């Protein structure tokens with residue numbers, strides 16, 4: 001499904017359209033959560049996601065988000081980014097909206113990690129947890145710091 005946005009931008013949930021090199025470049029070199037992630041692991045995260053959303057301007061991949069879910073109870077939003085040159089014009093908001101509420105997005109309990117974009121996620125009803133029960137996490141020793149994460 002393609003959703004057109006103002007300014008010549010497009011959201012597309014087709015995994016085949018993703019520019020893996022561009023996503024790998026951002027996550028491994030520019031993100032604060034996935035520095036050093038190999039291209040192979042980027043491909044594996046995409047294959048293991050229930051849904052991916054790419055943000056494009058013509059042929060260029062300018063943003064990305066993915067969700068990992070069982071489709072029934074819970075989902076985790078990860079690797080959300082918009083390239084710096086394209087930030088501040090509502091694209092992050094539409095990218096997250098598409099990941100959470102677009103066709104094929106599960107109606108479940110969503111989780112995410114973010115270092116600095118709480119305000120954006122609050123717009124979609126996210127609240128600093130735990131909401132009902134304590135939240136526990138099991139870190140992987142020597143892994144990328146936090147598990148996968150949203151920007």
Ligand SMILES: CC(C)(COP(=O)(O)OP(=O)(O)OC[C@H]1O[C@@H](n2cnc3c(N)ncnc32)[C@H](O)[C@@H]1OP(=O)(O)O)[C@@H](O)C(=O)NCCC(=O)NCCS
Nearest residue numbers: 030031081082087088089090091092093116117119120151
């Ligand atoms: C978080 C991110 C996806 C937002 O993308 P964006 O396209 O700039 O977001 P939008 O323009 O849609 O912003 C939507 C709303 O969320 C808010 N928002 C965006 N980023 C925010 C942040 N970091 N903290 C708090 N609120 C934020 C905006 O203020 C805006 O609210 P407004 O409409 O009331 O002004 C983007 O900043 C990003 O990719 N961050 C990655 C960070 C990163 O990896 N940095 C390391 C680079 S070295």
